[in-house]
Amino acid sequence: MEHLHQLLEIENSELAKVLRFSLHGLETILDQAQQEYPQDPGIQICDEIRKEILQLLQPPPKVEINSEFKLINLRDAFNTDPELNLYLGNSSLKSQTDADLWNEIQCKLLRLPEDLATSWRQRAGEMARQIGAVENNSHLYQLPFVRDEVIYSGLQGSVTARGLCLSRPAFLNTAIGQNHPTGELNLLAGFIALYTKIIEIEPELHHAFKSVFSFDVVSLHTKPEQKYQYIEALSDRFQRTKKAEENTDLSLIVRAWLDIDEAIHSLVFVPPAERYSWWGKLQQESRRNLKKVVERAIQAGYDIRIKSLSGIYADICAFSKDDLQLDCGGTPGEVLTCLRMYARINQEEIPGRVIFRSSR
Structure with missing residues (x-):
């Protein structure tokens, strides 16, 4: 256990990252096995093992060197600004x-x-x-x-x-960056590298990715197994998009791009970041790429239409499915963020997906 702790605490270690992901995976497998075999004689020991794994994965406590804030006025001003509650909860x-x-x-x-x-x-x-x-x-x-x-x-x-x-040099130093993806795929590779890293340092990130967990917006900090599963699903969507680009059927390519764009937009905060914030603009880069792919398909003669869902939820709910509801952020009854764009491909309708503010 001591050596596991030591390796996990090493910053910027790829080996530590592999160990962390493996432990997340092991804990998830044991959890699923317990649900499948609830009468197994090893169930209690398995519980203790899972607790030990989760304890290992907890970040080390921060040590306060100086308990007196120099920036106390900044802290107090930020904490007492009522306007910020609208965007940050x-x-x-x-x-x-x-x-x-x-x-x-x-x-x-x-x-x-x-x-x-x-x-x-x-x-x-x-x-x-x-x-x-x-x-x-x-x-x-x-x-x-x-x-x-x-x-x-x-x-x-x-x-x-x-x-x-x-940092572009940091991107080119990653495994996905060293594969030198080109064109629109280069930006997708950048998102994979960025998300994998930023998830480790931003404790308030959540995901709302339906293929991983469809019933709620889930914290990646308090549910570390979800973090592992989200990153894996995001990488899988990227590989599928790369594979689809080899196809001559542009409608299949558009479907793959809809899927990876959904994966990117499903990394969210509670409440979701404002559309014209730094985060919102970053994610919109993925959506602009999707629109380029759709335009390519339309010029080739395909009947395709896509639509980002926003505004009053009652007006757009006919175009969406499996939406999620929050009781904070934005205006009651309005869409907070569009996770997946609505699409119509050769007369087939593909519902979008949103997070909206409850009307109460």
Whole structure:
């Protein structure tokens, strides 16, 4: 057990990642086996083994070096802004250090409308300067993607905190990036690499991917087995899309792209990120790729129509199926996010799927 702990705690270790995924898989298999054989004489021991595995997979507790926040004014201002509840729900900040607080706030800003996020980012920078910390881009945590982009700055001075960026070299360093996918598939490969990494560092991510779990929006932090299954399903959809691109039937290619776009849009927050937030714009890149594929099929003579579902839920529910309901975010009775686009391919209707706000 001691050596398992040591390996799991090594940052940026591919071996640690393999071990973590394997343990998630083992725990899921044992859970399913227990349900299949409830009278098995080993059921209690199996319970204890699952508990040990889940304990292994828990992140190490954070140690507070200095219990006095320098950025306490920033924390209090953020926690008491009622406008933020509309986009972030009622979750208060949980960080125990200034560095973690800076990153937690900056990550939450990525879910807000662009103008509100910009305003808060400027306000956070000013509050940091008041306590002797300045923003800088010299120390950024790199997320693999198809382009370079500073997502937010870090801090130096009285508070030291890392920023966050997208990194093409980091993408080319991954197994999927080294395969050199081209065209629209290159962006999909970037999403696979990015999602696999960002899921590990963002505790508030959920998934609503029907092929993994169809009944609810599920936390990837509190349900680690769901994280493993979602990443596997996302990778599987990517491989299917690559395979479909070898086909001459463009209607089959469009169906595959609908599936992978759904997988990408099914990584969500509760409530879902605002459409014109950084997160919303990132995911829209996948949807623009899908529209290019559809346009290619239409020009080749195929009868295809796709539609993103938004607005009042009662107006679009005839075009969707297996939708999910939340009681936070947005406006009651309206769609919060479109997980899967509605499509009509050669007169066959394929329902979309959305998350909507309950009307109560």
